[in-house]
Amino acid sequence: MKPEIRRFTSLGERLRAARHRTFVGRAAELELFRAALNGAPESFAVQFLTGLGGIGKSTLLRRFAEEAAAAGRTVVEIDGHQGPHTPEAFEADAAKMFTDDRAVLLVDDFEAYRPLEGWLRERFLPRLPAGALVVLAGKRPPDAMWLSDPGWEDVLRVIPVDDLPRDDAVALLTARGVPSALHPALLAFAGGHPLALSLAAAAERNGGGEAAGWTPPQEVIAALLTRLVGQVPSPVHRQALDISAHVRTTTEGLLRDVLPEADAGALFAWLRQLSFMEPASSGIRPHAVIREVLDTDLSWRDPQRYEDMHRGLIRRFVAEVRAGSGPMGFAQMEALLYLLWDGSGPSGEREGRHVHEDVLRSGDRDAILEIAAEKTNEETAAIVGFWLERRPDAFAVFRDSATEEPVGYMVSLRLTEPDDEENAADPVVAEAWSYVRRMSPLREGEHLAIVRCMLSREPFPSRVGDLIAARIATMAIRSEGVAWICLVLSDPDKWKRFTVFGEQDALRVSVGDQTFGLLCRNWQEASPEVWLEQLKPRRTSPQGATPYHRSVRRYAVLSRAEFDAAVRSALRSWNRPDVLANSPLVPTRVVAEAGPEPVDALRKVLGETVERLGADPREVKLHRAITMTFMHNTPTQQAAADRLGLPFSTYRRHLTRGLQRVCDLLWQRELLGAGDAETGDKGHIPISHI
Numbered sequence: 001m002k003p004e005i006r007r008f009t010s011l012g013e014r015l016r017a018a019r020h021r022t023f024v025g026r027a028a029e030l031e032l033f034r035a036a037l038n039g040a041p042e043s044f045a046v047q048f049l050t051g052l053g054g055i056g057k058s059t060l061l062r063r064f065a066e067e068a069a070a071a072g073r074t075v076v077e078i079d080g081h082q083g084p085h086t087p088e089a090f091e092a093d094a095a096k097m098f099t100d101d102r103a104v105l106l107v108d109d110f111e112a113y114r115p116l117e118g119w120l121r122e123r124f125l126p127r128l129p130a131g132a133l134v135v136l137a138g139k140r141p142p143d144a145m146w147l148s149d150p151g152w153e154d155v156l157r158v159i160p161v162d163d164l165p166r167d168d169a170v171a172l173l174t175a176r177g178v179p180s181a182l183h184p185a186l187l188a189f190a191g192g193h194p195l196a197l198s199l200a201a202a203a204e205r206n207g208g209g210e211a212a213g214w215t216p217p218q219e220v221i222a223a224l225l226t227r228l229v230g231q232v233p234s235p236v237h238r239q240a241l242d243i244s245a246h247v248r249t250t251t252e253g254l255l256r257d258v259l260p261e262a263d264a265g266a267l268f269a270w271l272r273q274l275s276f277m278e279p280a281s282s283g284i285r286p287h288a289v290i291r292e293v294l295d296t297d298l299s300w301r302d303p304q305r306y307e308d309m310h311r312g313l314i315r316r317f318v319a320e321v322r323a324g325s326g327p328m329g330f331a332q333m334e335a336l337l338y339l340l341w342d343g344s345g346p347s348g349e350r351e352g353r354h355v356h357e358d359v360l361r362s363g364d365r366d367a368i369l370e371i372a373a374e375k376t377n378e379e380t381a382a383i384v385g386f387w388l389e390r391r392p393d394a395f396a397v398f399r400d401s402a403t404e405e406p407v408g409y410m411v412s413l414r415l416t417e418p419d420d421e422e423n424a425a426d427p428v429v430a431e432a433w434s435y436v437r438r439m440s441p442l443r444e445g446e447h448l449a450i451v452r453c454m455l456s457r458e459p460f461p462s463r464v465g466d467l468i469a470a471r472i473a474t475m476a477i478r479s480e481g482v483a484w485i486c487l488v489l490s491d492p493d494k495w496k497r498f499t500v501f502g503e504q505d506a507l508r509v510s511v512g513d514q515t516f517g518l519l520c521r522n523w524q525e526a527s528p529e530v531w532l533e534q535l536k537p538r539r540t541s542p543q544g545a546t547p548y549h550r551s552v553r554r555y556a557v558l559s560r561a562e563f564d565a566a567v568r569s570a571l572r573s574w575n576r577p578d579v580l581a582n583s584p585l586v587p588t589r590v591v592a593e594a595g596p597e598p599v600d601a602l603r604k605v606l607g608e609t610v611e612r613l614g615a616d617p618r619e620v621k622l623h624r625a626i627t628m629t630f631m632h633n634t635p636t637q638q639a640a641a642d643r644l645g646l647p648f649s650t651y652r653r654h655l656t657r658g659l660q661r662v663c664d665l666l667w668q669r670e671l672l673g674a675g676d677a678e679t680g681d682k683g684h685i686p687i688s689h690i
Helices: 011-022 027-037 057-070 087-093 110-127 144-148 166-175 180-190 194-207 218-229 235-246 252-258 264-273 288-301 303-323 326-340 365-375 378-390 420-425 427-439 463-478 492-499 528-533 560-572 598-614 617-631 637-644 648-672 674-679
Strands: 046-050 075-079 104-108 133-138 156-160 277-279 284-286 355-359 395-400 406-415 447-456 482-489 505-511 514-522
Touching (some): 011 166, 027 057, 027 133, 046 057, 057 075, 057 104, 057 133, 075 087, 087 110, 104 110, 110 133, 144 156, 166 194, 218 288, 235 284, 235 288, 235 303, 252 264, 252 303, 264 277, 264 284, 284 288, 288 303, 303 326, 303 463, 326 463, 355 463, 365 378, 365 406, 365 447, 378 406, 378 420, 378 447, 378 505, 406 427, 406 463, 420 427, 427 482, 427 505, 427 514, 447 463, 463 482, 560 598, 560 617, 560 648, 598 617, 598 648, 617 637, 617 648, 637 648
Parallel strands (some): 046 133, 046 156, 447 482
Antiparallel strands (some): 277 284, 355 395, 395 406, 406 447
16 A cells, blocks of 8 residues: 655645654753743743754754744744844834733844844843743853843753754654665764754765765865855964864964964954854864864865875974973873874763873782783783883873772883893793894884783773873884884784874784784884874875875984994095995985985085084084095095194094094984984974975
């Protein structure tokens, strides 16, 4: 039997039926309105719906109108989109409120009446009949005068209208005819924002997209930008908005750093008053769907500016991490990881218990071993006990902030040479040393960092996992002389986030009945800063690519003795480009990062280093000995001494010390990178100057 086709008497009736069919959720708001409609003793005569654009305030008002009409109440609807916005016009539109003592006034887009807010509060609303009911709806809450006046305390109820819960969002998609296979993709984009869900649903109903790799169509992005963001005052305001959508949170200090020529205070004040901006623990952030829309739009509209912005922010946060310490440094590290994890974390504000990092305390041993036994096996717990005795300072303990009890911990070992006792006690550390010595041994001044354990009472991802990730990344960026970082993972497939620093060699090591993954990354080849600057943000990467797991250039790794010999040889061959082209220094990091042409790059770094001697009054004599001997084409050392007017023994002493200083400076630059070797900090690079 065919289903009965409903006949409508008018187009309006058909529209109302469709709206009723797709209305979902909002049970709490409806309950409050119905209570007021029925005159419940604890109800509020004036209700103020507040929420960002597209959140469903107008839809809710339309439902309120139907409920009030069905209850036999006179309904007066005023739309702020229609003018004029004067007291006289408002009085005329609301005249019926004074002819029926049970009338219901519904005012949409209350922003248009903000200039009249004081008049409405003090002059208009108090004159309404006692049985009247008023609902105002706007993007921003009522001003403080409503809330500070005790007279309104029992009369006014401010009702935030938030995103739909997931079940209601799914119900909305179902009502709009979206196949269930597409629900996860559309929910990932729109969350519980009704307008975004509806626009995406309409696009899919018309376009028939597929779930795999779904992205919102540009017409959906454009419609949401127009409706939710609207006009932006100037290009610099657009820059500030784009930055706020790309970072974890925005502060006035961030805007001051990345937009140095703008008025950061005024920009932050403008962002702060936008209805879709939300307060965070530090700064402000856009509502999730608006963040997604703004970020997607910029990456589509201007991919190069999007990449430049992303790269500039990474440089800024890396510099902050290197310069910071303690909680400040970890906050900046979380901001950096937010960029590297495509905005997926770390959240820093996960639901559940609050956790903080602490040092190992004398009473922690039993809890530490209990977590190890619960999450690994007996053999690993014994190894943890060994490191508790051997290197207690290697433990970072994560505590429940309410109880101070350990809920997780991390063991990070800083090792400079193999130790027979440690290798015998811990086969994973022994395997790490074996691999590192086989592939690229440590050089003087370098160390091996092994994150031996990362354990938590709660399953990952969690706040403990976020803190561990931030600590590992901070270790890579801040540590001087880190040659290798090795991560020991109980289940490598669940810890893919920790491959954020690129390709890592994966090994398998058995401890008792459990096999662990050992991920080893060589930082002798390229510093974290250099690698991070090569990254492209997710939205501008080719479809299907894994942008944060890309190969980096592989550099030659020389021992200190080999390096010093190569420096001396290169200086002796300063005027022989054919010899310099084959120098062992050419494929090292210090030269390869200086430019694409090997001979020019080698001469550049040598020349810069020698000139550093000349800039120091204490080393000018060393500079003269080096330049006269190697760069002025002097035939012999005796001739160099004669030209300098020095006894040969004095000249030789200056030359020997000068060569050693050049080797020392270049070695430091090889290990730390040019910026850190010379200044100790790469500094902040304004996005607007990139």
